[in-house]
Amino acid sequence: MRTLLVGDTHLKNRVILPIVQEKAQQLNCQQLILMGDYVDEWHQEQNSQLYRQELSFLLNWKQTMMAAGFAVTTLLGNHDGSYLTRTPRLYSLQKHTDFEFVRSQLLQLGLQVAVKSAGFLISHAGLCWGNDLDERYFQVLTEEDLLLVKALEDRVGTARGGRYWNGSPLWADYWQELRDAPNPKYLQQIVGHTTVTSIINEPGRPDSLIAIDTFSINGNHLNNLFGDGSLLLLDQGVPKVIPTNWATSPQVQTYLRHEIFQH
Template identity: 45%
Template sequence: MRTLVVGDLHLLGSIILPLVEEKAKQEKVERIVLLGDYFDQWGQTANVNLYKEELNFLKVWVQAQRSKKIEVICLLGNHDVPYLTGNLSYYSMQDAAMIQEIKATLLLLGVQIAAKVDEFLISHAGFLADEKPKEWYFTAVDSSHLAELNQLEKMVGKARGGSNEIGSVFWADYHFELAPFYNRNYPKQIVGHTPVTKITRNKAAGYLFGVDTFSLTSDYYPIGNGALLLLEDGQVKGIATKFSTILLNKNLANTLFCLED
C-alpha cells in the first residue's frame, strides 16, 4: 500500500494539506500518516480565529480523504497531548472554549501514538533505547489513556530542556537522542518533531528518517523544503512540494496568519 508520511503541521494545515492531497492523487496513494503537532505556532497562541479555522480545515480535510477510501492515520505530538489531558503548556492555546473544541476534534479523528507501515515504526518523535510501544499505542486514544499520555508528555530529555536523560515518544530529539540512543529492536523508524532542512536519514543508526520539513523559524521563514515521504513495500522516496515558495510569498505579502483577536 502506497503511503505518504507528513511532518508537523503547526497551524499550517490549510497550506500543507492541499499539497498533500495533490501529491497523494499523483502518486496514487492509499494511506496518509500525519505525524502530529497540528496546533501551536510562534506568537500565535492567542489567535483564536486562526486555531478555529485550522481546526475546522483539518477535520473537514481528514474526513474528505476518508470518504474517498484513503486511510488517514492521525498521530499525536507533544503539542497535541496537553489539549487532551488539560495539562496545558506555555505554548498552548489558553481559551477554554477553543481547548474543548480541539480536544473533541482530536478524539473524533481517532488520534493514536504510533503506526506500523511495512517494516517501519512511525511516531511523532520515536522510540529510544529499549523502549517498546504498547499495543494501545496503535489504536485510537480515549479517556482511559489520559493519565499515561500525561506521563509521556512530561518525559522531556535534556536535549529539549527537560530533566530526563532522554525523552519519550513525544519528545525524543532526532539528532541528540534518537540516533545516539538507537533502539536496536526498532531500527527502522520514521519521525517528525525535530525540524530538518530535508528528509533526513541517519544511516549510522539504522534506518531512522526525520521528516519534519514544514517547521518555521520564529520570524516565519521555512526551515525545511516541505518534502513528503513516500513509503511502499519498505522503500522510501522523498516527494517535493511547493511549500517553501508558498510560505515565502505569503510571508513577504504579510498574509501568512490572520490578525490576532
C-alpha cells in the same frame, strides 16, 4: 501499500494538506500518515480563530480523504498531547474555553501514538533506547487512555529541557536521543518532531532513522522558511523523498503573511 507521510503541520493545515492531497493522487497512494503536532505555532497563543479554522479544516479533510478511499492515520504529537491532558504550556492557547474547544476537536480527530508500515515503526518523536512499545500505541485514543497520554506527555528528556534522561515517543529528540541512543529493538523508524530543513535519511548507519519534520517556519521570518516541505513516500518498503512547492508557493506565502506573521 503506497504510503505518503507528512511532517508536523502546526496550524498550517489549510496550505499543507491541499499539497498533500495533490501529491497523494498523483502518486496513486493508498495510505496517508500525518505525524502529529497539528496545533500551536509561533506567537499564536491568543489567536483562537486560527485554531478553530485549522482544526475544522483538518477534520473535514480527513473525512473527505477517507471517503475517497484513502486510509488516513493521524498520530499524536507532544503539542496535541498537552491539550488532551489539560496541561497548558507557554505555547498553548491561553483562554480556558478555547483550550477546551481544541481538546474536543483533537479527540474527534482519532489520534494514535504509533503505526507500523512497510517494516518501519512510525511515531511523532520515536522510541529511543530505554523505551518499549505498548500495544495501546496502535489504538485510537479515547478519554480512557489519558493516563497513558499523560505519562508520555510528561516524559521530557534533558535534550528538550526535561528532567528525564530520555524522552517519550512524543518528546524524543532526533539528534541527542533517537540518533545517539537508538533503540536496538526498533532500528527502522520514521519520526517528525525535530525540525529539519529537508528529510534526513542516513543509509550508512546500522539503523534506519528518517526525520521528516519539514514544514517548520523560522520565527517571524517569512522569507526564510526553515523546512523545504518535502514529503516521504514508502513504496514497497523503499523510502523516497517527494519535493513540493511549499517554500515558493504564492498561496503559502500569502497564508503565512496574513494568518501567522500578522500576530
